[in-house]
Amino acid sequence: MKVAVYDTYVPKKDGTVMHFDILVPDTMKNEDQVYAYGRSYLQQKEQEGQPMSTKECRFCHIEEATAEVVSDIERQGYSIIEMQGCN
Template sequence: MKTAVWDTYVKKQNGETMHFDLIVPEEMTDQQTIFGYAKDYLKSKNQPYENFGAEQSRFCHIESAKPSVQDEIKKKGYYIVEMEGCD
């Protein structure tokens, strides 16, 4: 499965930066849906998400997904790779 990687940076409530990659199927291009996935993730981390948009997340590249990533995408539509400040 080919996937689109969205490089995402969000300012946390404590002022630190949260960096994660949002991975969706390559054919998904609707930004509202993609940003909705990011908001769901931020909500699960108790971080502000109301004003999330294109300023925080940008398309980065296309890559082949590992089977475990594919399984997660099939279940919920997306996969998150936590890079920094996501704890």
């Protein structure tokens, strides 16, 4: 499965920055849905209400998905790869 990778940098409530990637099927063209996935992830991390728009989240590239990413997408529609400041 090919996935679109959205590179995302969101300011946390404590002023630091979360860097994570949102991965969705490469056929998804609705960026509002990608942002909704990002907001859902932020809520899980107790960062709800933080900005999530084209300023924080941008399409980066398309790549081949790993088995874990495919499983996440089949289960919930998207996958998150945590890069920095997510914990």
